[in-house]
Amino acid sequence: xxxxxxxxxxxxxxxxxxxxxxxxxxxxxxxxxxxxxxxxxxxxxxxxxxxxxxxxxxxxxxxxxxxxxxxxxxxxxxxxxxxxxxxxxxxxxxxxxxxxxxxxxxxxxxxxxxxxxxxxxxxxxxxxxxxxxxxxxxxxxxxxxxxxxxxxxxxxxxxxxxxxxxxxxxxxxxxxxxxxxxxxxxxxxxxxxxxxxxxxxxxxxxxxxxxxxxxxxxxxxxxxxxxxxxxxxxxxxxxxxxxxxxxxxxxxxxxxxxxxxxxxxxxxxxxxxxxxxxxxxxxxxxxxxxxxxxxxxxxxxxxxxxxxxxxxxxxxxxxxxxxxxxxxxxxxxxxxxxx
Amino acid sequence: xxxxxxxxxxxxxxxxxxxxxxxxxxxxxxxxxxxxxxxxxxxxxxxxxxxxxxxxxxxxxxxxxxxxxxxxxxxxxxxxxxxxxxxxxxxxxxxxxxxxxxxxxxxxxxxxxxxxxxxxxxxxxxxxxxxxxxxxxxxxxxxxxxxxxxxxxxxxxxxxxxxxxxxxxxxxxxxxxxxxxxxxxxxxxxxxxxxxxxxxxxxxxxxxxxxxxxxxxxxxxxxxxxxxxxxxxxxxxxxxxxxxxxxxxxxxxxxxxxxxxxxxxxxxxxxxxxxxxxxxxxxxxxxxxxxxxxxxxxxxxxxxxxxxxxxxxxxxxxxxxxxxxxxxxxxxxxxxxxx
Numbered sequence: 001x002x003x004x005x006x007x008x009x010x011x012x013x014x015x016x017x018x019x020x021x022x023x024x025x026x027x028x029x030x031x032x033x034x035x036x037x038x039x040x041x042x043x044x045x046x047x048x049x050x051x052x053x054x055x056x057x058x059x060x061x062x063x064x065x066x067x068x069x070x071x072x073x074x075x076x077x078x079x080x081x082x083x084x085x086x087x088x089x090x091x092x093x094x095x096x097x098x099x100x101x102x103x104x105x106x107x108x109x110x111x112x113x114x115x116x117x118x119x120x121x122x123x124x125x126x127x128x129x130x131x132x133x134x135x136x137x138x139x140x141x142x143x144x145x146x147x148x149x150x151x152x153x154x155x156x157x158x159x160x161x162x163x164x165x166x167x168x169x170x171x172x173x174x175x176x177x178x179x180x181x182x183x184x185x186x187x188x189x190x191x192x193x194x195x196x197x198x199x200x201x202x203x204x205x206x207x208x209x210x211x212x213x214x215x216x217x218x219x220x221x222x223x224x225x226x227x228x229x230x231x232x233x234x235x236x237x238x239x240x241x242x243x244x245x246x247x248x249x250x251x252x253x254x255x256x257x258x259x260x261x262x263x264x265x266x267x268x269x270x271x272x273x274x275x276x277x278x279x280x281x282x283x284x285x286x287x288x289x290x291x292x293x294x295x296x297x298x299x300x301x302x303x304x305x306x307x308x309x310x311x312x313x314x315x316x317x318x319x320x321x322x323x324x325x326x327x328x329x330x331x332x333x334x335x336x337x338x339x
Numbered sequence: 340x341x342x343x344x345x346x347x348x349x350x351x352x353x354x355x356x357x358x359x360x361x362x363x364x365x366x367x368x369x370x371x372x373x374x375x376x377x378x379x380x381x382x383x384x385x386x387x388x389x390x391x392x393x394x395x396x397x398x399x400x401x402x403x404x405x406x407x408x409x410x411x412x413x414x415x416x417x418x419x420x421x422x423x424x425x426x427x428x429x430x431x432x433x434x435x436x437x438x439x440x441x442x443x444x445x446x447x448x449x450x451x452x453x454x455x456x457x458x459x460x461x462x463x464x465x466x467x468x469x470x471x472x473x474x475x476x477x478x479x480x481x482x483x484x485x486x487x488x489x490x491x492x493x494x495x496x497x498x499x500x501x502x503x504x505x506x507x508x509x510x511x512x513x514x515x516x517x518x519x520x521x522x523x524x525x526x527x528x529x530x531x532x533x534x535x536x537x538x539x540x541x542x543x544x545x546x547x548x549x550x551x552x553x554x555x556x557x558x559x560x561x562x563x564x565x566x567x568x569x570x571x572x573x574x575x576x577x578x579x580x581x582x583x584x585x586x587x588x589x590x591x592x593x594x595x596x597x598x599x600x601x602x603x604x605x606x607x608x609x610x611x612x613x614x615x616x617x618x619x620x621x622x623x624x625x626x627x628x629x630x631x632x633x634x635x636x637x638x639x640x641x642x643x644x645x646x647x648x649x650x651x652x653x654x655x656x657x658x659x660x661x662x663x664x665x666x667x668x669x670x671x672x673x674x675x676x677x678x
Contacts, residue, residue: 093436098427
């Protein structure tokens with residue numbers, strides 16, 4: 001019995017199609033006895049659920065949601081441009097929601113989607129997000145989700161990101177090759193996947209160069225500019241101070257430049273610096289900044305493209321899509337070697 | 340007959356309420372004979388239309404649209420943050436549309452709103468927008484519009500902007516006080532209101548200093564980074580080259596720094612520079628950049644606040660709201676005087 005439908009199962013079991021659908025989704029509204037009956041018959045007929053059947057039925061809002069931590073940096077601005085370029089061509093509308101790095105707010109935003117306001121969701125999680133029940137709930141409600149940039153590993157969903165491990169590995173190797181003996185890695189939000197992968201890439205590069213890497217080499221910063229300046233000042237004033245710094249997010253670049261100037265440390269002679277950023281102004285800083293330039297526009301564009309494919313093509317397994325778009329190390333004056 | 344309603348007019352004229360409503364809106368569907376009858380009776384009874392009655396009736400999408408030229412610069416990113424902060428508190432959803440500085444696209448975006456997808460619109464027009472029929476149409480359809488930053492003068496609607504004239508006037512005066520004899524003003528999109536006001540402020544400051552201002556002092560740039568570099572290079576290579584530059588939009592800052600470096604012109608000794616920008620990195624450029632810092636977040640926040648007031652309060656005349664939030668000149672090293 002190929003192509004069995006929920007209706008056929010319902011008829012044979014003398015249940016409503018809704019109950020069968022809920023049973024198949026392990027809904028708490030259905031008794032475990034009924035669930036077992038439904039699952040047994042579904043197994044007998046090799047029933048394969050179409051994961052998008054429900055969203056295809058509901059797909060009429062012609063609207064997608066983009067959930068972001070913030071839009072204040074160049075990465076997310078470019079990503080929005082990428083997403084919007086695809087959505088506009090497809091005749092879709094784009095709702096923007098900012099979590100402001102607040103998990104509770106992210107939960108609220110997502111819970112509102114279960115009513116069917118949007119056909120699909122693109123999300124880059126907040127730095128506080130350490131579990132994904134709120135995302136699983138919208139997936140269960142039949143709304144497809146694509147993670148971009150700040151992905152969440154422990155969930156079966158499409159994930160579009162850059163090669164964070166390799167980006168940090170290359171940045172660290174670059175600093176080592178230019179003569180750095182002690183490198184500090186500035187980070188935020190330890191529980192984010194991109195953060196831990198970048199830290200791992202950093203530590204692996206040190207390890208491969210036979211340099212012992214300790215947790216003390218990673219400095220955890222925050223969203224508070226002044227506090228970051230204080231932390232970086234402490235770092236650069238200590239006796240055993242670094243001669244290389246990797247600013248693993250854009251907002252940490254300005255404090256590094258400001259503090260090193262205040263302390264009279266010359267970049268790159270006293271301190272070499274690499275920043276993860278897409279800022280246009282990287283080239284006009286003095287010295288110009290070596291960057292791990294992320295494919296921000298491409299990540300947004302790909303995430304939207306994959307989501308629309310999931311919405312439009314019946315046999316496309318959206319949740320199996322894991323795409324990594326490489327970053328690029330662009331060397332400028334801030335890592336010039338001491339010759 | 341105070342508080343006359345459309346229904347009462349319709350009854351007395353033996354017309355449907357819809358026809359009366361259309362006649363009052365000068366709809367082409369209604370004959371001019373009928374229109375005259377309706378207007379005469381409306382005048383007799385001192386009928387005052389409630390401009391938000393129709394939108395109040397329709398107001399159920401709980402969604403507003405933000406139409407922007409782009410999100411790639413710091414101004415619009417901050418403005419979105421401001422808008423979103425108000426919308427989220429009000430339980431509204433925010434749709435984002437980018438015109439990419441393309442008038443046709445802006446028209447398409449707005450025409451889609453007439454179906455009632457949104458309760459209100461915040462718009463910053465594209466640099467190609469030189470007439471406002473597309474905006475008048477959504478206003479006629481009963482959807483309130485608030486302009487922010489890039490406003491359109493010849494239309495009766497709420498307008499939230501910064502003091503573009505004064506910002507440019509102060510910037511010019513600053514350069515003159517620091518010793519500049521010949522100042523060039525870099526601009527884009529001559530037909531934009533913000534552009535013409537900034538140019539006027541520049542020219543007025545020159546005039547007040549008894550310096551003859553000519554059109555040749557204003558260099559029209561584009562969105563093409565390489566072309567802008569070429570234009571600025573030509574400007575700085577000519578015999579009668581400027582000793583001061585005002586980059587009146589953010590994207591013109593990087594080319595000015597790049598080209599002056601290529602030509603071996605030292606900022607501020609050979610060339611003083613002021614940029615209209617909210618970039619964090621202004622302070623870490625070498626030399627740090629004097630900026631006309633715009634109240635981007637505040638403009639977005641105020642625009643959204645005014646729109647919601649218009650949606651919620653019956654007796655609030657949205658179209659009469661014209662609010663100017665001042666910019667701030669922040670002096671840094673790029674305008675240091677020659678002492």
